[in-house]
Amino acid sequence: MVGLEELAVQVRELAELQVSLAGKMAELEKRIEQTPPVQGEGTQMNAVEEDASRMNEILNSLSALDSRIGALENASHTRGGGDDTKLNEIAVRVTGIESLRGVTQKLENEIDSVKSSIQTLSQQGRSLEEALSTKTVKKLAERRIDDVAAEVKKRNLEAIVVFENENASIRQRSEDAVAVQVKQFQELYATVQRKLDSSIDTFRRQTQDALESFKSTTNTTRAQTDDTFVQLQKEVREAVTKSEEAISAIKQRSDQSFADSIARSEEKVAQKIRHFEESFAETQRKVRDSSASIEDRILSELKRESEKLRAGVLENLIDVRDRLNRVETLEENLENKMDAKLNEASSTFANLFDRSSKILKEEIYGEFANELAESRAAIDKLKNAVALEQEEFDALNAELEKLKHEMAVVMAKKRVDEEDMMRSLEVLEKRLSA
The missing domain is CATH 1.20.58 (Methane Monooxygenase Hydroxylase; Chain G, domain 1)
Known part of the structure; x- marks a missing residue:
């Protein structure tokens, strides 16, 4: 129980x-x-x-x-x-x-x-x-x-935003550096121009003093030496023309300094490009840490765009450097020719002056007339040579202007390439967002 x-x-x-x-x-x-x-x-x-x-x-x-x-x-x-x-x-x-x-x-x-x-x-x-x-x-x-x-999508978008900000900052710093270089060159050019103006004024005063002294000396000579005096005045004016040509040569040297400034600017641009490549490598590392699959696509696109931009910039810089070298060669040749012509003209002027003085002292009017004709012929020949040199100088200036224009075209092309790269980055960002 x-x-x-x-x-x-x-x-x-x-x-x-x-x-x-x-x-x-x-x-x-x-x-x-x-x-x-x-x-x-x-x-x-x-x-x-x-x-x-x-x-x-x-x-x-x-x-x-x-x-x-x-x-x-x-x-x-x-x-x-x-x-x-x-x-x-x-x-x-x-x-x-x-x-x-x-x-x-x-x-x-x-x-x-x-x-x-x-x-x-x-x-x-x-x-x-x-x-x-x-x-x-x-x-x-x-x-x-x-x-x-x-x-992953959020990190990729943040990495792209950081890359765009760094790219914009680099581009702004590059533009500021170029503007500073242009301003410095303008200031240097203005300083050289002021010095040239001062030298021209000094030379003109000295020439005027020499001309007045020559007038006072020739006033004591005979009345038959008036033609010789006029010829000497022409010779003095020719000397003034030669001095102006010398001034032009100095201006050409200032253009050489401008070419040096361009070379320095190119070097700074190369430094900016290297800095951009370093920033780009850092951005690649950040993107690679965030996502391996998206990294391959972004790196391949950005690498192609970077190589294309770098190849275009290097090609343009090499072209500009070659053109600047040709301009420098032409300027050196022209400067040598101008120096030779100036030396020849100076020796001719000295010989003519010595001969004229000798003729005035010996009062041989017949021979004086022959020498005067020869002097006129030599002066005409010198004028023709100076005219030819002026034409060569004008052609050189035209070539320099052409090179400046081509360089402006190259810089514009560079800006277009940068804009294309930015548009490519925007397209990549849209693809990633999609």
């Missing part, structure tokens, strides 16, 4: 546990249905861990309960045999024992029903756990992939 009472108590506990398990399963299903599709990663992982721990507790409870039921069943059969013996012994004395056997059979049937219900609930819990795990992991993986893609 005591064994039957214990069995009845265990059956009641099993029924209560079954009801509690069914309530927990219903609550778990309700929570899964009410779970929003988008949650934070940490909250959803905590919920999954809590549900998994609860399922483990339920399964452990079911396993323990199943073990207890098996033990009770074995004890029930063992004790049942003893009770049957006792009941057979007491059958004569006790009535209603058959009702106890019916109760025992009923309890055994109820135990079997509870075991089947427990197995069904276990299967439902496992299937529910698998569905919950699959659904949650899939959603978490998709969200994680979206977050990683958004982060």
Whole structure:
């Protein structure tokens, strides 16, 4: 009888546990249905861990309960045999024992029903756990992939913005440096021009003083030397022309300084290009740290654009340097020719002056006339030579202007290449954004 009472108590506990398990399963299903599709990663992982721990507790409870039921069943059969013996012994004395056997059979049937219900609930819990795990992991993986893609895209956009800012800063600094160089050259040219003007004024004053001295000297000579005096005045004017040519040579030297300034500007531009390449390499490193797949596309596009721009700039610089070398050669040749002509003219003038003085002293008017004709012929020849040199100088100036124009075209082409590169970067940015 005591064994039957214990069995009845265990059956009641099993029924209560079954009801509690069914309530927990219903609550778990309700929570899964009410779970929003988008949650934070940490909250959803905590919920999954809590549900998994609860399922483990339920399964452990079911396993323990199943073990207890098996033990009770074995004890029930063992004790049942003893009770049957006792009941057979007491059958004569006790009535209603058959009702106890019916109760025992009923309890055994109820135990079997509870075991089947427990197995069904276990299967439902496992299937529910698998569905919950699959659904949650899939959603978490998709969200994680979206977050990683958004982060990579954000870093790439930030790297592109940094690259554009550095490129704009480099271009602004280059323009400022060129403007400073142009301003310095203008100041230098103005200084040289002032010095040239001062030298011209000094030379003119000296020439005027010499002319006045020559006039005072010739006024004491005979009236027949008037023609010679006029000729000497022409010679003096020719000397003034030669001095102006010398001034032109000085201006050519100032143009040489301008060419040197251009060479220095080219060197600074090369330095800016190297700085740009270093900044570009740094940007490549940043972009490579952010994304390997996008790095290949960006680096290939930027490398092609950089090589194209660098090749164009180097080609233009080489062309400008060659043209400047040709101009320098022409200027040196012209300067040598001008020096030779000036020396020849100076010696001719000195010879003519000596001859004229000698003729005036000896008062040989016939020979004086012949020498005067020769002097005029020599002066005409010198004028023709000076005219030819002036034409060569004009041609050289035209060539220099042409070179300046071509250099302006080269700089404009460089700006166009920079604009093309910026447009290419914008296209790349749009592709990345898309």
